[in-house]
Amino acid sequence: MMPISHFLLLFVGAALINNILLTRFIGLCPFFGISNNMGTALGMSAAVVFVMMMASTTTWLVWKFLLFPLQLGEFLYIPAFILIIAALVQFVEMYVKKYSPALYRAMGIYLPLITTNCAVLAAATEVAKPGFFKMAMPYGYTLGEALVYALGVSVGFGFALLTFTALRERLDIAPVPRFLKGSPMSFITAGLLSLAYVGLAGWFGL
Amino acid sequence: MLKTILIASAALAALGVIAASMLALAARKFHVEVDPRVEAVASALPGANCGACGNPSCFAVAESIVGGTLPVTACTAGGKSVAEAIASLMGADSCDMVAVISARHCGGGTNAARVYAYAGVQSCNAVSKLAGGSLACSAGCFGYGDCVRACPFDALELDDRGLPVVDIPKCTGCGICVRECPRGQISLLELVPDCAPVVVRCNAHDKPKARKATCSMCCIACKKCEKECPEDAIHVVDLLAVVDYSKCTGCGTCVRVCPQNCIDVYASASTDADGTGNREVLVLTVGE
Numbered sequence: 001m002m003p004i005s006h007f008l009l010l011f012v013g014a015a016l017i018n019n020i021l022l023t024r025f026i027g028l029c030p031f032f033g034i035s036n037n038m039g040t041a042l043g044m045s046a047a048v049v050f051v052m053m054m055a056s057t058t059t060w061l062v063w064k065f066l067l068f069p070l071q072l073g074e075f076l077y078i079p080a081f082i083l084i085i086a087a088l089v090q091f092v093e094m095y096v097k098k099y100s101p102a103l104y105r106a107m108g109i110y111l112p113l114i115t116t117n118c119a120v121l122a123a124a125t126e127v128a129k130p131g132f133f134k135m136a137m138p139y140g141y142t143l144g145e146a147l148v149y150a151l152g153v154s155v156g157f158g159f160a161l162l163t164f165t166a167l168r169e170r171l172d173i174a175p176v177p178r179f180l181k182g183s184p185m186s187f188i189t190a191g192l193l194s195l196a197y198v199g200l201a202g203w204f205g206l
Numbered sequence: 207m208l209k210t211i212l213i214a215s216a217a218l219a220a221l222g223v224i225a226a227s228m229l230a231l232a233a234r235k236f237h238v239e240v241d242p243r244v245e246a247v248a249s250a251l252p253g254a255n256c257g258a259c260g261n262p263s264c265f266a267v268a269e270s271i272v273g274g275t276l277p278v279t280a281c282t283a284g285g286k287s288v289a290e291a292i293a294s295l296m297g298a299d300s301c302d303m304v305a306v307i308s309a310r311h312c313g314g315g316t317n318a319a320r321v322y323a324y325a326g327v328q329s330c331n332a333v334s335k336l337a338g339g340s341l342a343c344s345a346g347c348f349g350y351g352d353c354v355r356a357c358p359f360d361a362l363e364l365d366d367r368g369l370p371v372v373d374i375p376k377c378t379g380c381g382i383c384v385r386e387c388p389r390g391q392i393s394l395l396e397l398v399p400d401c402a403p404v405v406v407r408c409n410a411h412d413k414p415k416a417r418k419a420t421c422s423m424c425c426i427a428c429k430k431c432e433k434e435c436p437e438d439a440i441h442v443v444d445l446l447a448v449v450d451y452s453k454c455t456g457c458g459t460c461v462r463v464c465p466q467n468c469i470d471v472y473a474s475a476s477t478d479a480d481g482t483g484n485r486e487v488l489v490l491t492v493g494e
Binding site: 067070079080086094095 | 210213214217218221222225226228229232233235236237238
């Protein structure tokens with residue numbers, strides 16, 4: 001049994017120190033695309049947490065019981081994982097539509113949007129494929145570790161997205177020089193925000 | 207080598223078949239009945255998901271139209287033909303769409319007095335920030351043509367008095383000039399129905415005497431137009447003549463009686479609706 005501190009470190013490392021948006025720059029399309037409104041950003045964050053957990057669990061199982069035993073992992077992991085994630089998201093969308101219309105309305109448009117989001121694919125690959133990313137354990141993750149790691153990545157995604165959205169909402173009413181209004185200001189803000197996160201690099205040896 | 211290829215193909219095919227059958231099953235088991243009108247309305251929409259109306263997709267618009275939160279005229283890009291198709295699907299007999307065009311409420315130009323000689327950046331937005339602008343009139347047109355440069359359709363140009371003139375067939379009613387104009391918010395430039403027969407070329411609400419001292423073209427609130435109008439379509443409101451386009455028939459009485467020549471003949475009936483193509487932009491009412 002792993003000590004609880006191990007999982008805590010894994011979570012903090014995935015969420016903050018190796019933040020998927022701001023230190024690794026994966027999944028930047030929604031980061032800029034839907035960060036102008038707190039409501040939609042919250043919906044997207046919730047959908048990402050949900051999908052990332054599901055996708056990581058599934059890819060972990062597929063790696064463990066199909067790709068690794070057949071020695072196909074080295075070259076087949078991207079098509080296989082894309083296929084799994086796409087099908088899974090479709091499935092989940094149908095399920096949610098049928099049994100929870102309220103939840104479907106809340107994250108309806110974001111579910112299909114993140115079907116092939118690169119952040120989801122990255123997290124799902126990292127938990128499944130040993131040695132894919134520096135945080136991977138040499139022996140590969142256990143299922144418990146995979147879940148904690150996926151939770152950490154998605155919470156980090158949501159945290160960064162919501163921070164950025166809050167900044168952009170304030171910038172909308174701030175007296176920004178006209179030539180910087182809109183995208184230029186967003187890029188500068190994102191850069192400064194990223195700088196803050198990069199400052200965490202190397203903590204706890206993660 | 208061949209064996210690896212075969213295993214890989216087989217494994218991927220197996221994954222695909224499993225995923226596909228799972229989805230096929232789910233599609234049946236989790237099937238949700240949708241209002242058939244949503245499908246019908248969605249197919250009547252252009253389907254380009256252009257986003258001009260401000261909604262994420264044409265399908266979302268269809269859902270909102272059927273749900274009653276958007277009018278049948280919601281599709282900006284589709285124009286009148288699409289709106290009519292949707293209106294018939296939704297059981298509304300007809301729909302009234304009124305196109306809009308831009309109109310300038312100022313006739314000053316070179317006739318308007320200036321309080322200082324401006325020699326800076328030739329831009330209305332720049333001059334308006336220097337002590338409220340160089341014009342003596344608090345509501346008139348500066349004439350540096352910010353609206354002309356902003357117009358994406360080349361529908362505006364400055365005339366010899368330095369006032370923007372709208373080329374009505376080219377104007378789409380997008381309203382960019384109104385947003386660009388530093389005095390757009392006080393309706394120096396304004397969107398009016400594209401069949402607006404007359405336009406009042408003044409936008410000031412100062413006392414008529416003070417106004418007349420700053421400009422030879424201004425409305426002096428004499429109410430001659432109001433008294434003479436046979437349709438009760440023009441009124442002096444807050445010291446300025448204002449046309450009610452729902453009543454105006456374009457008889458031209460006000461243009462003739464105005465002692466200041468401050469009311470102009472504008473869009474004639476021949477330039478409206480069908481003659482000018484895709485101009486059904488602003489949504490007004492939906493007939494039952």
